[in-house]
Amino acid sequence: MTNDECQHSSCLNCPSRHSTEWRDLNAQELEAIDGAKLTRRSSPGTILFHQGDEAGGIYCIQSGLVGLRHIDEHGNSSLVKTCSTGTTVGYQAFLSKTAYSNSAEILIDSEVCFIHSSAISRLLVENPKLGERFLQHSISDFNELESSYTRNQSMDAKSRFLHILMVFYRQYGFADNDGCPRVDIPVTRGDLAGLLGIQPESMSRTLRKVQDEGLVAVNDRRVTFLRMDDVMNEAGIAE
Amino acid sequence: MTNDECQHSSCLNCPSRHSTEWRDLNAQELEAIDGAKLTRRSSPGTILFHQGDEAGGIYCIQSGLVGLRHIDEHGNSSLVKTCSTGTTVGYQAFLSKTAYSNSAEILIDSEVCFIHSSAISRLLVENPKLGERFLQHSISDFNELESSYTRNQSMDAKSRFLHILMVFYRQYGFADNDGCPRVDIPVTRGDLAGLLGIQPESMSRTLRKVQDEGLVAVNDRRVTFLRMDDVMNEAGIAE
DNA sequence: CGTCTGGTTGATCTAGATCAACAGGAGTGG
């Protein structure tokens, strides 16, 4: 199941370097990270870390998709958030020296670098810009959480689903031969329900409803947008 | 209504200095803040800043209570969070150079210091520990938001109310002559509803129910705990 | 004295949870 293989490449050549916290580091500092990192190609199902584990470093997603999963006190696990190419995962637990508050799981084939804590700690004192980047990241994560919080309050499940559809579309969307906008949802139905904060049964019904209304067509994980403007409208997306 | 009066005192003597971001600053640095700050004694209803304003500095609550209020696209305002003695408000907007995402309003008589942006910016480059403190603050705000997010998902309004009651109790609680644990809720019913993410009518009914069940007695804003252990239990508080 | 605002109550409605049944793979083991 964990069909992993290791490899090595320099951060200098990382295509998403300029969108990560490491963007301000010089060649020498990047080399320090290279020395402390472990790059791994993993397939879906692989666990990067478990909720409750002590943070031992930071994970940097070179390509692919990682899901953050939270397990509540009753043992119910549910997907909380997805993180894609060019983002770092687990930095909050590491920086606040606490245990991971959720688990990280590979959702689609991905390349992920693990950077050991010691190197980061050293760089943090040497280069204050690095801390500044993490600060910005934390603030933007906060804002994202806050807006999904209010979205859950003010929109119903259907609108929330259409919203997340658009989020996926902006990232993975494509136009088919016929010109129809399409997107492949990168998660299972159950996980989709978790992201929206509803039960799997409700997810199913929502899916049924949006199809009956002719907004989209759903085939397994592939979604075709039939009335894009209406979808955007109901999703509460202006522009 | 805005019964404000100015005054001046040094951060050096601030009793809550050691619980704020400024704890690592030396005497000279604190003086820099003193020079750029404006202390104000305000009464309930006073607005510190409005949602949408450009951030011009950071507010430091010396004493009292400040509420963060969010106005949605339909113009409905609702209390999102309360901040008390020894915390800073508005730091996220300032640090990310964005507009305030909500308004800050004085809820009970308070002393609040406003620290102008220029001084903080200067200190941030001079003393990297300051940024580190803000980072920690941001992470803990994130965690707090995340847990209230999941609490809203997994608990009903009654439990959430009992939970927030305990939060207030831990801060403002007292024991009366008869030994009964009491607390004065520092916000109106409507704002309480906002904090719990429900409508005022539902708040009223919840209040009624917990009284009928004999868990607490409510007199205006004063709450008396009749069966503290049951309250803690239903609030999902362990110890 | 009327008006307004905040809070309470009643009646009703509905989104979504819950419980139960079932259908299609995907393994797994004989």
Add this chain to the structure above:
DNA sequence: CCACTCCTGTTGATCTAGATCAACCAGACG
């Protein structure tokens, strides 16, 4: 190969927490 059990997803029936709509009350305030 079939029989078996899982596991995910879909559908139906029902239930319920909380929203919504409407009426009302009390204190504040012009």
